[in-house]
Amino acid sequence: MTTAASDTGVGKLLRGWRAQRRLSQLELALRAGSSSRHISFIETGRSRPSEEMLLRLADQLDVPVRERNALLLAAGYAPRFTQTSLDDPAMAALREGMERLLQGYEPYPAIVVDGVYDVVAANRGIAMLLEGLPEHLLTPPLNAMRITLHPEGLAPKIRNLPEWRGHLLTQMERQMAPTRSDALRELYDEVAAYPVPEAGDDNGPGGGGAPPYPHFALPLQIEHEGRVLSFVSSISTFNTPMDVTVAELAIETFLPADPATVKYLQSLTP
Structure with a gap:
């Protein structure tokens, strides 16, 4: 679904991870089963990714678990991964x-x-x-x-x-x-x-x-x-x-x- 430009910052974060991994929008789209147009819309804030899509992109970008929580929060979702003390x-x-x-x-x-x-x-x-x-x-x-x-x-x-x-x-x-x-x-x-x-x-x-x-x-x-x-x-x-x-x-x-x-x-x- 296309929406107005988002101010959550998730697009900027994803763009940073993609640049870090040296992948084009097309390469990332092919790996995640999406389209380069959809990736572009997410990165520019024109589209809000679903939680499933966001985690799929994070997986293809090899984003660490802590940073996956940051992506979810930036997109307006609850963190998925807990942080449990080793003393627990x-x-x-x-x-x-x-x-x-x-x-x-x-x-x-x-x-x-x-x-x-x-x-x-x-x-x-x-x-x-x-x-x-x-x-x-x-x-x-x-x-x-x-x-x-x-x-x-x-x-x-x-x-x-x-x-x-x-x-x-x-x-x-x-x-x-x-x-x-x-x-x-x-x-x-x-x-x-x-x-x-x-x-x-x-x-x-x-x-x-x-x-x-x-x-x-x-x-x-x-x-x-x-x-x-x-x-x-x-x-x-x-x-x-x-x-x-x-x-x-x-x-x-x-x-x-x-x-x-x-x-x-x-x-x-x-």
Whole structure:
């Protein structure tokens, strides 16, 4: 149904997401089973999309769950997706499942973070890497980006800090572009402004230079008790989440990238 120009802003939001995903109106229409004319009318405010159409467009544009609620509100509909605290009894099975996953990954490090990189859960492999950090960085809520890049945190121990720092900042930039999160932007501005410790002639603590990179992925090369441990990381999220909290959880696991790291970590296992 065509109506007078809308002032809800949903058209502007959709246009922004389409531009972010680099899709033409025709491409989006074909994916959503609509027409480019209808997409144009929605974006210019000449037509108000139905709730079903709006969610279909959001799905094709891979809009995060939190932002789908924002689209619904902008179009005059009620939010569809809840946001449940992890402390809620309804989340008991999820919490137990994540804990079992983290424990099962030991002795290798694994961590769960939320949408602003606050630590939700971590295993003993992560605790090992955090040994000796100052109390002000370990006071809850722990933040993974802050702990990693702070000059009093893990940064001085990371042998390939410029590369790893660049990887983390790029990851945050990609996340910020679609979410428009003020909290994430503030965190990015904070950690990007941290001074970067200068690398010495020995490439960091312990001397001897950093071991060569594996050919398949950029590793995290970090010093621990005089040894250089090397990891490649993998990030997992939940499929088809129906809750904002669950949608923003990410499980990051660190896989040893060389035999020496495997041998050392397994030697710590009782």
